[in-house]
Amino acid sequence: MNAMNDGTAPHTHYLAQTHEVINVSCELAGYNAYTQDQALREAVQREGAAWADADLQRFGQYCGAADTLEQGALANKFAPELETHDRFGHRIDLVKFHPAYHQFMRAAIEQGLHASPWTDPRAGAHVARAAGNYLHTQAEAGHGCPVTMTFAAIPTLRLQPDLAAQWEPKITARAYDPRNVPMADKQGLTIGMAMTEKQGGSDVRANTTHAYPVGQAGPGQTYELVGHKYFVSAPMCDAFLTLAQTPKGLSCFLLPRWRPDGTKNPLQVIRLKKKMGNVSNASSETELRGALAWMVGEEGRGVANIIEMVAMTRFDCMVGSSSGMRMALSQALHHCAHRSAFGKLLSEQPLMQNVLADLALESEAAMALSMRMARALDERGASRHEELLTRLMTAVGKYWICKRTPQHAYEAMECIGGSGVMEDSMMPRLFRESPVNAIWEGSGNVQCLDVLRAMGRHPEVVQAFFDELRATQGQNRHLDAQVSALAQELKDPQEQQYRARHVVERMALAMQASLLLRGAPAFVADAFCASRLDQQGSFHYGTLPRGVDAAAIIARATPLLD
Missing domain, CATH: 1.20.140.10 (Butyryl-CoA Dehydrogenase, subunit A, domain 3)
Incomplete structure (x- = not known):
């Protein structure tokens, strides 16, 4: 008897059918990250930001959208890359990011996560911003570093009113401009922080970076900084708050990537750090080779x-x-x-x-x-x-x-x-x-x-x-x-x-x-x-x-x- 017709052999159409996909989950995507978080909504109301509920509902829909979550994955799959020089040999210190990273930066800044309590300091402003941050970071965490530092820089910068008057309008603007160009050519700026040095870590008083006055010394005056910063997060920020030693001790400075005359400041990125997490955000090791900076606040009171x-x-x-x-x-x-x-x-x-x-x-x-x-x-x-x-x-x-x-x-x-x-x-x-x-x-x-x-x-x-x-x-x-x-x-x-x-x-x-x-x-x-x-x-x-x-x-x- 033919084996294919004796009733014991399988029909040929079963040979390629191995299983049916059952009892599995699905992507958590296409939901409102705010309205579906009852505890968060209650906290926003309780802590004084009820007025932000409608805006947070809109933002929560964006943060839980399938495309937003997919962009979060892409921003971390394709890590930033450093180009120290262009093809002609000019020093550029350019970090290139996947477009998804820029999408998160733009969304955060347009939402005001970098500045809203400073530009609209009403009751509940910090609560509303924190809730927005809480929602956006669920989709992608790395971009939060430059957003946070930009937000946090304002109180320190205000210790030097002349610098604040010059820089704050563009820092707080809801405009994201990732171009590597001088401050004067941009509508919006981001601020980083460069404190850590390899010999001291958290002990910043052990820093060895030195600041030398270009002319007159003191608050608001220009200095040139020489030293090595071991961790500089978000090196594509437009300026950095940093610490350096002066004759009166550790002092605070605002250090831009470009000098006022439009030339590149010698803030040179040596390498990007190879981190286990926070992949979308670039962290770097940087040398200051006479980089121009302005003293912020009283000399010797940097910390x-x-x-x-x-x-x-x-x-x-x-x-x-x-x-x-x-x-x-x-x-x-x-x-x-x-x-x-x-x-x-x-x-x-x-x-x-x-x-x-x-x-x-x-x-x-x-x-x-x-x-x-x-x-x-x-x-x-x-x-x-x-x-x-x-x-x-x-x-x-x-x-x-x-x-x-x-x-x-x-x-x-x-x-x-x-x-x-x-x-x-x-x-x-x-x-x-x-x-x-x-x-x-x-x-x-x-x-x-x-x-x-x-x-x-x-x-x-x-x-x-x-x-x-x-x-x-x-x-x-x-x-x-x-x-x-x-x-x-x-x-x-x-x-x-x-x-x-x-x-x-x-x-x-x-x-x-x-x-x-x-x-x-x-x-x-x-x-x-x-x-x-x-x-x-x-x-x-x-x-x-x-x-x-x-x-x-x-x-x-x-x-x-x-």
């Missing part, structure tokens, strides 16, 4: 003069890491809402619910603290309490939120499983990005030492901290116990540096718990307090105690496609 810029960039590190948490959480929630195992959706299985809800608590707490600090920035000029809170909690929040992000990204990746480590998904990029903010603008130890410095120099910051927590006194036994223990611990003068991380961690958790008790639903706030403030708790995600309404927490946080 004090630039510290406001550093404080603002640290705040944006909080927002950026919170944003990374939100996107990692969104990816995990979206996947688990579509993928089934053992006869049930992953998001409906108790153990996975424990993990997802725990990740959601961490994300909302990080965002809530970031937005509260945005309100403190808005109100600090009129409130001593807000000023003190800003001084202390920026360092506390920067330490804790940025420190928690890498583990959060990893756990979200594990929720997705094998597909989460594939390079054609967003998760590897989020994971590589996750440690960046913890290291940039002062590592964890630097933040903790800054907290100790603030409490030592300005003891009233401690009182402001406890005054803030008093708003929720008696509402949760776990928080009450934490606050009481903290009060005793802060009175202990022994081995303060050795204990600093432990103390700062407990301060961050207490503040996050208090904020959630004030602004989040009870099922969120109570779960956070029970899981984070109980000394028997675990810092591994997925260990929430009994009694937590995990399903409600997950439903609150899950983004839905339009």
Whole structure:
């Protein structure tokens, strides 16, 4: 009998049909990143920026659009490239970016993420900007570096009014111009920062770059700088705030890429750094070979003069890491809402619910603290309490939120499983990005030492901290116990540096718990307090105690496609 006709052989049309694609997720794209984030919308309202809701809805639609997310992938797939000379041998120090990177820069600047609190300083301005930053960074994080530095440069530049009058109008303009041309030929400018040197790192007082006066010395005067800057992020910015030594000590300078006469300033890019994350943004090693610069503020007070810029960039590190948490959480929630195992959706299985809800608590707490600090920035000029809170909690929040992000990204990746480590998904990029903010603008130890410095120099910051927590006194036994223990611990003068991380961690958790008790639903706030403030708790995600309404927490946080 013919084997093909005996009833045992397969029909030929089955031979190429190996499987049907079932039980898989889909791209989280084509959704409104703002309207689908209930916790963020509530925070914007709560912290004083309700007037920005309509604009944030529009921007959220852009940030969650499929094309925007695809451009984010492209900006990181095609890294910037350095051309030190043109083909004729002229020094150009030109960094070329993929067009997707320029799209993000243009969108950020047109949205005002680089300057809106300075150009429109109304109540809630910092909150609205932080919310926009939080949304845009979810799609692409690298462009945030030059946007942040441009934003943060204004308070320092204003220490030198003559320079501010000349530069600020173009810095704050909502015009992005990436051309490598002098300031006079551009409508919009971006500002970078060049502080770190290889021998000192965070210890900028060890810098060896020197500044030599061209004529008269002093604030606002021209100098020539000679030295080597080991980390200069966004080298295509139009000018940089930097530090250099003068006879009176470390001083602050504004260093442009072009001299006023239209010739190229000898700020020479030696190489681009090979980073594990933040790929779309160029970071460089740069030599200053007599580069022209203007002194900003009082001579010898460089650190004090630039510290406001550093404080603002640290705040944006909080927002950026919170944003990374939100996107990692969104990816995990979206996947688990579509993928089934053992006869049930992953998001409906108790153990996975424990993990997802725990990740959601961490994300909302990080965002809530970031937005509260945005309100403190808005109100600090009129409130001593807000000023003190800003001084202390920026360092506390920067330490804790940025420190928690890498583990959060990893756990979200594990929720997705094998597909989460594939390079054609967003998760590897989020994971590589996750440690960046913890290291940039002062590592964890630097933040903790800054907290100790603030409490030592300005003891009233401690009182402001406890005054803030008093708003929720008696509402949760776990928080009450934490606050009481903290009060005793802060009175202990022994081995303060050795204990600093432990103390700062407990301060961050207490503040996050208090904020959630004030602004989040009870099922969120109570779960956070029970899981984070109980000394028997675990810092591994997925260990929430009994009694937590995990399903409600997950439903609150899950983004839905339009």
